[in-house]
Amino acid sequence: MSCEHLICARCSNPVVEGRCPTCRAARAELHHHGPSVPPAVVLAVLVALLFAALVLQRVYG
Numbered sequence: 435m436s437c438e439h440l441i442c443a444r445c446s447n448p449v450v451e452g453r454c455p456t457c458r459a460a461r462a463e464l465h466h467h468g469p470s471v472p473p474a475v476v477l478a479v480l481v482a483l484l485f486a487a488l489v490l491q492r493v494y495g
Contacts, residue, residue, distance in 0.1 A: 440449040444456040452458040 438448070438450050440460070441447070442449050442454060442457045442460070445454040447453045447457065449457045449460050449464075452461050
């Protein structure tokens with residue numbers, strides 16, 4: 435479902451324009467995405483995995 439064709443009951447404008455707080459809340463609810471992971475966290479996890487792989491290579495290699 436998209437908000438392109440929805441009309442706000444409070445201000446009678448298209449929800450996609452977000453002219454009133456109700457429109458903005460409805461638009462945010464429809465376009466809600468999952469939590470995003472900051473790039474710094476992804477990089478830290480990759481570095482930790484690389485470090486773990488290097489340690490395992492030294493121990494078992």
